[in-house]
Amino acid sequence: MDESNPLRAERLRKLEAWRQRGIDPYPTRFARTHLAQQLHELFRDLPAGADSQTRAALAGRITARRLMGGATFLDLRDGSGRIQLYATADLLKPEEYELFTQVDIGDFLGVEGLVFRTRRGELSIKTEKFTILAKALRPLPEKWHGLQDVEIRYRQRYLDLIANESARRIAVMRSRIVSAMRRFLDSEGFLEVETPILQPLYGGAAAKPFTTYHNALEMTLYLRISDELYLKRLIVGGLEKVYEIGKDFRNEGISTKHNPEFTQMECYWAYADYNDMMALTERMIAQIAREVLGSTRILYQGHEIDLSPPWRRLTLREAILAESGLDIEKHSTLEELRAEILRRKLQIDLQPTWGKQVDELLKVFVEPKLIQPTFILDYPVELSPLAKKKPGNPKVVERFEPFIGGMEFGNAFSELNDPIDQRERFLAQEALRRAGDEEAQVLDEDFLIALEYGMPPTGGLGIGIDRLTMILTDAPSIREVILFPTLRPRGETL
């Protein structure tokens, strides 16, 4: 909005007029006695037209005005809900009543008065005293349709939160999801820890990093792409159950499922394997749903989904075989796999390696079908340089990814704790990197040294908090569950 906007100029005019009358439009504090929601609960049984015995002091933002001449109604919204304010020319001094009628939608007001219910049944405050707590200079979005413009909703999330109940709901739900997850992990005996976000070497995932520079140390640092390698160092150190909830950063494209910075929970559990992590995952997600939604049955994008354990378990090979007819075990080289894809005329892009081709088959043919909670297990070793090989099958690792609603939202494995094998895997990744794979992992000598001191058998799990929130709030885009999603900056003033 332009600085010279007449709506803003009008509000500035009011602000000045109030100041000239000795009113401070931005005072420091206001003592509340109640929240709106408390009053609705306390006076649920107060009949229409009746006064209560209670005087209450409330504060919040004015969201609607109904001026009737000698009487004025304002809607006040606080963090808990909405309540109506009522004032008349009889109850207030003339200059006070006039000021009450001049309050704009968007202004913050503190008010004190008797709680009563109007003839039409609306619980209200009979205003005896009121204070301007903050003058708003810009008009709020329109009251019927709320704020629709997605660009404004993302760029100025505060307006989205003011105007749209769904935005408030998602923000609150996300907080409760994270909180419930913490409670669950704490109760399971996990220790919450923090590991570096600025790292001299990045690792733990196949992704391109963001790069930055530390002036005093004169060194390049990377924003972490995962927490994994540091958390496993803690397992080496004897912290047997650890977790971290925090931001990871991946320098890649943006989509409805990807934001360059996203929140992940990673946990590591000594003496456990990926079967234990599967059981942990399904119990945790079901528990979070019960706490946050009151049920393990959810609706996601039109699908009824039951989150109660046990979830379906399906090997990657079985899943691809079922959905594409292709047996990746029989076609165990890139050439054979490609030949079979072409022979079957499968609609899929060809990939540079066997592992990536298998991953593509999963993504195209299997993932969209995984509506009900499903663990896909046993991934190709070349896609999983940090996971332990499956006993008896050196081409496959003990790894799973959980899917709900056709979306992957995590990753887990029996952690590789053999330092010799780990070094070989890193070296294989280095070879891929030299061959042009920018996302191949880099060898982390410090991590290898840690493993050489001995790491117990360990199960590890990562859960994408943003995607989990999408699933539990029925959000179609990751931008709906991230308060401030990454957007290209806008040149012009708001």
Next chain:
RNA sequence: GGGCCGUUAGCUCAGUGGUAGAGCAUCUGCCUUUUAAGCAGAGGGUCGGAGGUUCGAUCCCUCCACGGCCUACCA
């Protein structure tokens, strides 16, 4: 990166190759239990930006900016 769509008043949206429309919001007047309050009136626009075609462009064309969806990238 590619394709498609969008951008009109503070907000939500109509609309046309010939001087720009509605509702809400704002302002003025009336109105003392209203609640999408009501009634009467008024103001408010570089029609995203820059070029082009045309007697004339908000509309047609090109480029640009931003956004959305799909796709690619990304376990």
